[in-house]
Amino acid sequence: MPISERDSASLITHALARDTLSRLRSADMEQVAFRKGLVKLGRICGYEIIDGAMETEYVSITTPLAETTGERVKGLDDVVIVNVLRAATPFVEGLLKAFPRAKQGVISAGRDEEAGMTDGEFPITIDYTKLPEITAEDTVIVADPMLATGSTMCTVLEHVLADAPEPEDLFVLSAVSAPDGLLRVGERFPEADLLTVSIDERLDENGFIVPGLGDAGDRAFRTQ
Numbered sequence: 001m002p003i004s005e006r007d008s009a010s011l012i013t014h015a016l017a018r019d020t021l022s023r024l025r026s027a028d029m030e031q032v033a034f035r036k037g038l039v040k041l042g043r044i045c046g047y048e049i050i051d052g053a054m055e056t057e058y059v060s061i062t063t064p065l066a067e068t069t070g071e072r073v074k075g076l077d078d079v080v081i082v083n084v085l086r087a088a089t090p091f092v093e094g095l096l097k098a099f100p101r102a103k104q105g106v107i108s109a110g111r112d113e114e115a116g117m118t119d120g121e122f123p124i125t126i127d128y129t130k131l132p133e134i135t136a137e138d139t140v141i142v143a144d145p146m147l148a149t150g151s152t153m154c155t156v157l158e159h160v161l162a163d164a165p166e167p168e169d170l171f172v173l174s175a176v177s178a179p180d181g182l183l184r185v186g187e188r189f190p191e192a193d194l195l196t197v198s199i200d201e202r203l204d205e206n207g208f209i210v211p212g213l214g215d216a217g218d219r220a221f222r223t224q
Contacts, residue, residue, distance in 0.1 A: 003048060003049075003052035003053065003195065006199065008179065008182040008186055008194065008199075009177060009182045009186070009194035009195065009196050009199060010193065010195050010196075011195075011196060011197070011198070011199070012044075012048045012195060012196070012197050014044055014047075014048055016040075016044050017041060017044045017045065017048065017197050018198075020037055020040050020041045020044065021175055021176070021197045021198055021213075023037055024037045024038065024041065024175070024213050025211065025212075025213045027214065029219075031219065031221075034219045034220055035090045035220045035221075036090075038090040038091045038093075038094065038145060038175070038216065038220060039091070039094040040094060041091065041094060041145075041175055041197065042090070042091040042092060042093060042094020042095045042097075042143070043094035043095070043097040044094070045094070045095065045098075045173055045195070046094065046095040046096075046097065046098025046099055047098050049098070049141070049171065049173075049195070050073055050076075050098060053169065053171070053193070054073055054074065054075055054076075054139070055073075055074045055075070056071045056072060056073050056074060057071070057072055057074050058070070058071055058072075075137075075139055075168070076099065076101060077101050078135070078137045078138045078139060078168070079099045079101070079102040079103070079138065079139045079140075079141065080102060080103045080104075080105060080132055080134055080138050080139070080140045080141070080167070081095055081096065081099060081102045081103070081104050081105070081140075081141045081143060082105040082106070082107060082131065082140065082141070082142040082143065082160055083104065083105065083106045083107070083143060084107055084109055084142065084143065084152065084153075084156055085106055085107065085108040085109070085128070086108070086217050086220075086221065087144065087145050087146065087215075087216040087217035087220065088143045088144045088145060089220070090220055091143050091145045091175070091216075092104075092143050095141065095143060095173075099141075102141075103132035103133075104132065105129075105130060105131035105132055105160070106128070106129075106130050106131075107126065107128070107129050107131070107156050107159060107160075108126065108128040108129070109124055109125070109126050109127075109152050109155055109156050110124070110125055110127070110152070111123065111124055111149075111151055111152055111207075113206075120149055120180055120184070120203075121149055121150075121151045121184070122151045122152075122207060123151075124151050124154075124155040126155065126156075126159065129159055131160065133164075134160070134165070134167055135164075135165065135167070136165040136166065136167065136168065137167075137168055138167045138168060138169075139167065139168055139169040139171070140160065140167045140171065141171045141173055142157065142160060142170075142171070142173065142192075143173045144156075144172075144173075144174055145175040145176070145216040146174060146175070146176060146177075146209060146213075146215075147172070147174040147176070147177040147178065147181045147182065147194075147196065148177075148180075148181050148203060148209050149178070149180060149181050149184065149203065149207050150180065150181030150182070150183075150185040151181075151184075153185050154184060154185055154188050154189070157172070157185070157188075157189050157192065161189075166191060169193065170189075170191055170192045170193065171192070171193050171194075171195055172185060172189075172192050172193070172194050172195065173195045173196070174194075174195070174196045174197075175196070175197050175198070175213070175216070176196065176197065176200050176209055176212055176213060177194070177196040177198070177199050177200065177209070178199075178200055178202060178203045179199060179202070180202075180203055181203075182194055182196070182199065200212055
């Protein structure tokens with residue numbers, strides 16, 4: 001099975017997803033390779049969502065030689081991908097390989113590191129939001145490679161769902177997640193399916209995932 005159920009989330013278990021994530025974790029991987037790795041991982045995750053969570057239908061096909069029956073994925077035109085800027089940008093680039101006709105939204109969200117954590121959460125600032133119309137027939141994928149405390153994702157989901165009907169499917173997709181963040185998002189948004197390639201051990205005192213892969217945005221864009 002490409003998607004394996006866990007208590008607080010579902011794991012994407014494809015061997016190439018695990019291999020790519022293992023390479024991304026290495027501190028020796030330089031910027032270009034890291035960014036390309038996130039693109040690759042996003043593409044794999046997109047294909048796994050299609051294979052593990054989307055329905056298919058039988059259709060009639062006329063080949064050059066005969067009439068036959070084929071199988072098509074349903075709902076590929078009804079996909080909305082929300083890019084949580086900025087770390088998710090290469091991750092979403094990969095998702096778009098699997099969902100080339102998806103509507104796209106962006107939300108610039110960041111946690112206030114100087115304020116620090118209170119009860120395991122950070123205050124979140126939203127600097128920019130641009131979302132497409134979301135309908136009840138849509139599959140919505142909110143992508144962020146890191147799900148740490150869940151503070152950012154909860155704030156993003158509040159904006160995504162504020163003026164929209166409940167979509168057909170709502171996925172929160174990450175590369176690595178901390179147990180605390182998964183529990184927080186799952187409790188506040190039980191309608192969301194949480195998908196991740198890895199559930200890591202813990203958060204450190206600064207709210208970073210351990211073992212994690214560092215700051216995905218800094219590593220992808222060469223910033224500190």
